[in-house]
Amino acid sequence: MLRLMLFRHAHADRPTGVADHDRPLSEKGHEQARLMGRYIRAQGLEPSIFVVSTAKRTQETWAQACASGELAAAKVNEPRIYESSAGSLLEVVREQDASHASVMLVGHNPGLERLAAWLVGSADSAAAARLQREFAVGGLAVIDFPAASWAEIDAQGGHLERFETPESVGQSR
Helix, strand or coil: CCCEEEEECCCCCCCCCHHHHCCCCCHHHHHHHHHHHHHHCCCCCHHHHHHCCCCHHHHHHHHHHHHCCCCCCEECCCCCHCCCCHHHHHHHHHCCCCCCCCCEEEEECCCCHHHCCCCCCCCHHHHHHHHCCCCCCCCEEEEEEEEHHHHEEEEEEEEEEEEEHHHHHHHCC
């Protein structure tokens, strides 16, 4: 069994004159990332490896989540996640070593949302309903696959175990 977690960056600021790749998190985004980090830890969702976009907002989301959740898994910076299509994201996932039973991509929309839609064949009904509304900033999709290697995963092969957002996690506290 393999577990893929798709973690969209938290709320980002839009400072004048700053390139999109270099946009930082807003104060709200820092709070969202910290909340999600604590949730990841509390739910036992720490991955074997984090694969993180090189954009500033994803790097900050990862750093804040790890610090607040005391998450210490290995991290790989992956420039292909930034402004990536679902197909390109799937290539990144399929390249992961099978020794990593759980992988968390920290990235962006619309790529993460499209990848989730492409991979999920079955789902927890509440999670599916939340995901269908929107892959919100700070959102976390957890998708399980009955596979032995990442190269085997394909369309509709995964089960959406949960989809949480800072809002849904904050309400359950």
